[in-house]
Amino acid sequence: MKKYVLFDHDGVLVDTEFWYYKAGERALADIGFTLDKTQYLRSMSQGQGTWAQARAADIDEHTISRQRAVRDDYYQEYLRTEAIEIEGVVDTLADLSKHVRMAIVTTAKRADFDLIHEKRQIQQFMEFVLVREDYKRSKPHPEPYLTALHRFGAAKEETLVVEDSLRGLNSAVAADIDCAVVHNEFTKTHDFSQATHQIKTLTELKEIIRATS
Structure with a gap:
């Protein structure tokens, strides 16, 4: 589960x-x-x-x-x-928060992350955030996701990573964690054959989580 x-x-x-x-x-x-x-x-x-x-x-x-x-x-x-919102993200996170514990693992720098979230509602659903300054080796190295597992005290088989790039997928694969890749027009040419799931929108995560329960 x-x-x-x-x-x-x-x-x-x-x-x-x-x-x-x-x-x-x-x-x-x-x-x-x-x-x-x-x-x-x-x-x-x-x-x-x-x-x-x-x-x-x-x-x-x-x-x-x-x-x-x-x-x-x-x-x-x-x-x-610029408009950088993705439709449906906040509603999906609100729904998922009833069933799973969530965190963000990003290569974004703290200054950029904080600027993005000054007026957005995403962080309220996250127990913690790991930005680029919080680990030594960036994706595709497994360290960022292994650090998050340790922070949660979570087992790999209990965890799902959600990514949009090959670099991120490779990080999850190297950490031996299942990964759902969500469609992103900018990274659609990447090879996602190692992904556990490929989805068009985050709303599909609900079914993936439900299927593991």
Whole structure:
């Protein structure tokens, strides 16, 4: 029986993946570099990100560090101004909270996470949140999800991870935890063949949890 659900954040609970990409694209455009979206998605699935292409093009680390700060500013601008809600998330969480204990395990930085949730109703359903500063090795390493299991005192077989990216799925698989991958238009080209479940919306989690009880 599934008693615990560990949610990824970006692309699962809020629609931010595209805006993170756009912020990086914009920061690199400022220095005359064009970020290739297809390659970005490939790098993202391998646990890399915006700067892999820049390094491959011999852009120096000082410039990358400077533009990373610029990217972060652009991203927070988007978080403040763009519509990032995913329809049905709050209602689904309210329903699930009657049956399971829940937490968020995200690669988002604390500053971005806090900005996103200043005026949203998602955190009230979570017992805790692990952000990027809360563990040493990021997804696809299993550490983030293993840390969450330890925090809950939960067994792997009692737990379900909800992800939207190959990087996150690989983290769950490496931690030996069942994973439901929810559709995200931005990551739809990833290989999710190792997922325990593939779902179109979070509302389908109700049936998955019910089937394990």
